Amino acid sequence: MQQCGILTNTETVTEPQAKLIHSQQRQRVGLYGGTFNPIHNAHLLVADQVQSLLCLNRVDFMPDFIPPHIDKKRAIDAQKRVEMLKLAIESNPHFGIELTELERGGVSYTYDTMKHLLDKNPLMEYYFIIGGDMVDYLPKWYRINDLVKLPRFHFVGVRRQGAKNETNYPVIWVDVPTVAFSSTDIRHRVSTGQSIKYMVPPKVEQFIKEHRLYYE
Ligand SMILES: Nc1ncnc2c1ncn2[C@@H]1O[C@H](COP(=O)(O)OP(=O)(O)OP(=O)(O)O)[C@@H](O)[C@H]1O
Numbered sequence: 001m002q003q004c005g006i007l008t009n010t011e012t013v014t015e016p017q018a019k020l021i022h023s024q025q026r027q028r029v030g031l032y033g034g035t036f037n038p039i040h041n042a043h044l045l046v047a048d049q050v051q052s053l054l055c056l057n058r059v060d061f062m063p064d065f066i067p068p069h070i071d072k073k074r075a076i077d078a079q080k081r082v083e084m085l086k087l088a089i090e091s092n093p094h095f096g097i098e099l100t101e102l103e104r105g106g107v108s109y110t111y112d113t114m115k116h117l118l119d120k121n122p123l124m125e126y127y128f129i130i131g132g133d134m135v136d137y138l139p140k141w142y143r144i145n146d147l148v149k150l151p152r153f154h155f156v157g158v159r160r161q162g163a164k165n166e167t168n169y170p171v172i173w174v175d176v177p178t179v180a181f182s183s184t185d186i187r188h189r190v191s192t193g194q195s196i197k198y199m200v201p202p203k204v205e206q207f208i209k210e211h212r213l214y215y216e
């Protein structure tokens with residue numbers, strides 16, 4: 001079991017220890033942004049691995065309203081994406097859902113989201129999880145130079161096959177065992193009658209069937 005460096009009953013506290021204690025009064029929150037159309041097991045695996053590797057208090061999945069790369073995909077309605085997220089995370093006490101981008105509407109620029117969350121939650125330290133493929137695109141992100149300078153904000157890059165997995169921006173890199181499929185693959189498999197068993201949680205599979213999502 002990994003130790004997360006919690007100091008207890010410390011009588012004489014050195015300056016580095018004090019800084020550590022102070023930093024531990026902050027909640028370390030992972031944010032996993034995406035369209036989640038639908039959420040799949042690779043997302044869940046990444047979130048779980050990053051949570052334990054970085055000793056995060058929790059990881060919140062944050063569905064976007066309009067993804068900044070609009071041409072990338074046309075998602076099903078937000079309510080159904082959230083329903084599937086709820087079903088997927090219900091058994092993990094370290095997982096939650098952050099709805100701020102859906103509530104705000106418009107294009108879900110991360111800079112706007114983080115400004116809002118950091119102002120609202122001064123005791124939270126945020127770890128924004130992105131795949132290595134997304135790291136390659138960081139230079140094109142809206143106000144990226146301002147975003148990386150925000151206090152209490154960190155990018156966590158999950159290395160992925162096929163991505164460059166390097167950048168000049170500050171990124172905490174992690175290696176986690178992962179699998180290569182995407183939501184696009186899930187949608188394609190459903191629309192062509194192939195099995196998605198073990199690629200999404202059973203309740204999400206059931207939801208997709210019941211609501212006839214992605215069949216055409
Ligand atoms: N198999 C995977 N392994 C690691 N990271 C992943 C994987 N699939 C998606 N991600 C990451 O999850 C985040 C949210 O992704 P998103 O909701 O767009 O899922 P996606 O599977 O990439 O969807 P789509 O195929 O519709 O683009 C992104 O940072 C993406 O890089």
Ligand SMILES: O=C(O)c1ccc[n+]([C@@H]2O[C@H](COP(=O)([O-])O)[C@@H](O)[C@H]2O)c1
Nearest residue numbers: 033034035064068108109110111141142
């Ligand atoms: O702010 C930006 O310019 C920006 C550009 C690309 C992606 N993002 C965010 O990165 C997360 C993953 O994006 P995506 O397209 O893989 O779903 C999601 O939360 C997006 O809002 C943000």
